[in-house]
Amino acid sequence: MEQYNHKEIEAKWQKVWDKSDLYKAIDFSKKPKYYCMIEFPYPSGEGLHVGHPRSFTALDILARKRRMEGYNVLFPIGWDAFGLPAENYAIKTGTHPRISTEKNIATFTRQLKSLGLSFDWSREIDTTDPNYYKWTQWIFLKLFEKNLAYKTKMDINWCTKCNVGLANEEVVNNLCERCGGEVYHREREQWMLKITAYADRLLEDLDKVNYLEKIKKLQSDWIGKSHGAQVVFKVMSKTVLPKDKGYYLPVYTTRPDTLFGCTYMVVAPEHEVIQKFVDQIDNYDEVLDYIEQTKKKTEMERTNLEKTKSGVELHGLKASNPVTKEEIPIFAADYVLATYGTGAIMAVPAHDQRDHDFAKKYDLEIKEVISGGNVKEEAWTGEGTLVNSVFLNGLNVQQATDKMIDWLEEKELGFETTNYHLRDWVFSRQRYWGEPIPIIICPECGYVPVAEKDLPVVLPEIKNYLTTENGDSPLALVEDWVNVECPKCGGDAKRETDTMPNWAGSSWYFLRYTDPHNNKALADLKKLKYWTPIDWYNGGMEHTTLHLLYSRFWHKFLFDIGVVPTSEPYAKRTSHGMILGEDGEKMSKSRGNVINPDAVVNEHGADTFRAYEMFMGPFDQATPWSTQGVVGVRRFIEKVWQIGHKLDDKKRTNDDDLIRLLNKTIKQVTEQIETLDLNTCISAMMILVNKFQEEGCNKKIFKDFLKILSPFAPHICEELWQILGHKKSIFLEKWPKFNPELIKDEAIELPIQINGKMRSKIFITQDMSEEEIKKIVLADEKVKKNLEGDEIKKFIYIKNKIINIVI
């Protein structure tokens, strides 16, 4: 018998499948629809990563099973092709990103096709195709129209040496990744999307979807809704006296009950109050110096709880505590962020650990207002009774919170409010390789949207891909593209030169798959009604916060304007773990631990590669690659091949046992594909095949086995199916059903414990009574020996499971 020739057989079937309509999704078919989707890849220059097929194969298995179960399946593929690497490659080599992207897509396509994935290639999409990004731009215009897009000043990373804006990833240890130059934060006008307007719905609607619990938690933590109050503190200086109207500094606090314990205030170094009172701050030079230092720090460094807090007092300014009317100092400190809350806090050192650390360092008053701890030593954040708080004394935290809010509202010094950790989405990039933002800036009319009929705003050809010296995107230098007539007044105007972030194209791509060639709408509503929502979406754990949130936001917006029929895009979401290098580290060129999928497919075949990736470990967990492990799976495939050539129609005495095992295996594989416990599916099939090898197998049993193996190893199963005399594809077969009567064992092995220790085993039948069993147990030699002379205190029998005798 010859070895399984994977090269020949896999190429043969890939060709046949490519020409067939086996994997085509049919719009409006009468069969029930099933839409399953993987995150479309970024076609990087390094080619397919072995991590991609982990997710792709798992959902390919699901898609193939669903087709065999009678569904009309949509399992599409596309390219998330805008992005930084192609642009950086262009800067280095002068190659236009269009050229390198096309080349990379060709490589990815060849690689994916070599894996026998059942994508419907006729619906392939590419986010960098003007026919696609026309609609990305269209969505932006709709957001702009509904006032959900606005421009504001934001910090960006700026390399002082190469004079370019940097992505966070390009900043390493506060230095520029390219040149090692110093990086500091510089303000720039940026387009923002008002995702915070959807914060509540993004949170509440998590109840409507079937995501893994941990994914829901990630989403809700990211949104970070909290309840509290906004309170205003009056700012005073030499010229502003208590009786004057003056300037009020709002703060957000989750603990208004502790207001009597507020002994100072802290504002973010970027806070407007500093500029407002420049003349009144006696130590402005010192403050300015501190602001400059802050610009070099990352947010993580600023908010690190372990690090000693730094800050500088604003001499000459005081704030008035609205309840005590006491004058308290104001500090600027970098641990307060301008982007969270109001950018200013009331500090209660007795009951907040960060404030406590800060107060110790600057020798500020620590005033206890809730009893229960030792506030001299550390902040008390637990429950307790209010003290030192005039009208709140004696109340508990909840009562005091309510009463304080009533008091603030009555005096018009504050109000109850909610706050979100979620911030608006910075939507501008000063880069070339992204969708141009379709806005025209007119000195007379302001921001004017490009007319819908003029979409897409196509990226012009350029020679130099570097950001300009003042931080504009390289598009700013393309004069005949930038200079346009204002669509409103006809005067001289300029195009917006910012482009969109990579997230844009991936925030709605799943809609385009339902109608990829439509040039009248992003997708036909009838088709959307047929196909959406996505029944199952799988992707990387690392995408479960941002991409998921952004795309849910866009989807909700499109729902509100009547473009899509559902308020949530994904009915179900799962995430897979990363595949690590053989050394257990993340795969990377620099570590030299990258596994090339082509080499594995070439040596062992696609079926082996697929089955190995499913077998290597739990789907949602990070797992290291093992070249040896691949060999084991190849042996399994080889065994299947050998057995498939030695079948007969004989009846055997042990056929009942074999049929029982087959039914158990069908049950396990059927159920565990649904939970993505694919590693145990494979091991169950290995056990069955080992049995075939020991005892032989007839054609009838083997055919059912082939059907359940076929989603995992499609090529070999299709070939064996044909060898067994079938003209049509195995993927047109019905998914086998197991017989529940056939999976029950006749005899059950029952373990016996004495005082929780395993001592013996007996065999019982399904319907034996406890009395009968007890008799057998007590007659057991080993049990007798262990019970010698001891009295039985308890006899515990858990039906068909275990016996425990307590003595």
Added chain:
RNA sequence: GCCGAAGUGGUGAAACUGGUAUACACGAAGGACUUAAAAUCCUUUGGAGUUAAUCCUCCGUGCGGGUUCGAGUCCCGCCUUCGGCACCA
């Protein structure tokens, strides 16, 4: 730092709602076949002790406690590793 996940043999891992810990696979050791090797097949494989015996005993799921007839699984407190942290995608 904050948030999330995970720690079980030499290795990847399995164990359903608390009920026989280590399935399946890799590696290793021994054997068969072979002039030899590869491939393949068979046997053994958590640790320690003990026996004429493949009989039996004890220990064992990161560490320390707890709940329970019974804990890898539940609770409390630690330690370690990995992922995300808003301009990588």
